[in-house]
Amino acid sequence: MAMEAKEILKAHIEKIAVLTDEQFDYLFSHFKKQSFKKGQAIITEGDPVDSEYFVISGCLKSFFINDDLKMFILQFAMSTWWVSDYNALYNHTKATVNVDCITDAEVLCLSNSDREKLCNELHKVEHFFRWRTNRGYVAAQKRLLSFMNNNVKHRYEELLKLYPELYNMVPKKLIAAYLGVSRETLSRL
Amino acid sequence: MAMEAKEILKAHIEKIAVLTDEQFDYLFSHFKKQSFKKGQAIITEGDPVDSEYFVISGCLKSFFINDDLKMFILQFAMSTWWVSDYNALYNHTKATVNVDCITDAEVLCLSNSDREKLCNELHKVEHFFRWRTNRGYVAAQKRLLSFMNNNVKHRYEELLKLYPELYNMVPKKLIAAYLGVSRETLSRL
Numbered sequence: 001m002a003m004e005a006k007e008i009l010k011a012h013i014e015k016i017a018v019l020t021d022e023q024f025d026y027l028f029s030h031f032k033k034q035s036f037k038k039g040q041a042i043i044t045e046g047d048p049v050d051s052e053y054f055v056i057s058g059c060l061k062s063f064f065i066n067d068d069l070k071m072f073i074l075q076f077a078m079s080t081w082w083v084s085d086y087n088a089l090y091n092h093t094k095a096t097v098n099v100d101c102i103t104d105a106e107v108l109c110l111s112n113s114d115r116e117k118l119c120n121e122l123h124k125v126e127h128f129f130r131w132r133t134n135r136g137y138v139a140a141q142k143r144l145l146s147f148m149n150n151n152v153k154h155r156y157e158e159l160l161k162l163y164p165e166l167y168n169m170v171p172k173k174l175i176a177a178y179l180g181v182s183r184e185t186l187s188r189l
Numbered sequence: 190m191a192m193e194a195k196e197i198l199k200a201h202i203e204k205i206a207v208l209t210d211e212q213f214d215y216l217f218s219h220f221k222k223q224s225f226k227k228g229q230a231i232i233t234e235g236d237p238v239d240s241e242y243f244v245i246s247g248c249l250k251s252f253f254i255n256d257d258l259k260m261f262i263l264q265f266a267m268s269t270w271w272v273s274d275y276n277a278l279y280n281h282t283k284a285t286v287n288v289d290c291i292t293d294a295e296v297l298c299l300s301n302s303d304r305e306k307l308c309n310e311l312h313k314v315e316h317f318f319r320w321r322t323n324r325g326y327v328a329a330q331k332r333l334l335s336f337m338n339n340n341v342k343h344r345y346e347e348l349l350k351l352y353p354e355l356y357n358m359v360p361k362k363l364i365a366a367y368l369g370v371s372r373e374t375l376s377r378l
Contacts, residue, residue: 130319140329
């Protein structure tokens, strides 16, 4: 598995920035492999946040409980997705969202300070992380547009296009929580 | 004004990345100054998008009309904010959102290809743009959380804390469109 995680990260980064083997080994030495059980919390609202997570296997969710105690899912994260509470991570504040595991999961953990150090040392790593955040920014904007658009059927189809593996991996209740509708509304689609 | 725009951009970038005068002059030579009138469209849904805009003065909005013809405001952009349809810009697709001017406005326009060229040539510029997108990503996540949270009063107070100048600059109808509530609901707060 150690080898596999390394290969998955390498293939992911090489799509954007080609590092020498030496550079990649150096980069990889800053990641810590962690395994979590289904249901386990990785980030809990109110806690300090000092790392981000690159998913190797399994499925995570980031979520938020609003003032009416209703759960909303911000993001699902599967293999090759990154997840954290980036507001808390970048601004050194307490978490306002939660991240936990929908299935057993393996991740590579990178601390905020190591990411900044690596970006400073290697221009190509900074390029990769700029691209990564650009992609995340666009996904967050799309998510916002999807929330503003009332057409639930359209949003459901979009979701399954974006994450085709989700349909079998994730309870329908969680898909409803992502779309912001009830389980019953989802069943009718 | 030419001088002023240059100074505003310089001060903005220097918060994150200190460039030599020569480097900054080179960077600045890629920006085009543009003036727009109140109500004028900068990006229209369906059009190709090849640039992003750094606001010098005035107030812009990016917005979206949903399937029920209801308008939602994604973002207000005032002095030192960046705005574009980043999904369209990064992915070379047609615009899915609109950007127009709430007031007369002056902006500095940077093309996608020039930004990529500058990031490639100057590590410090890449660092700046990574930070810029990180900030945008966090703002988009907060915006999403604010949408998921039902407490309109809280969201209204947050908005005025984020953009204190908004209260006098922008019609209340547009503030309601940002919060996703009716003008009447807003008046009651």
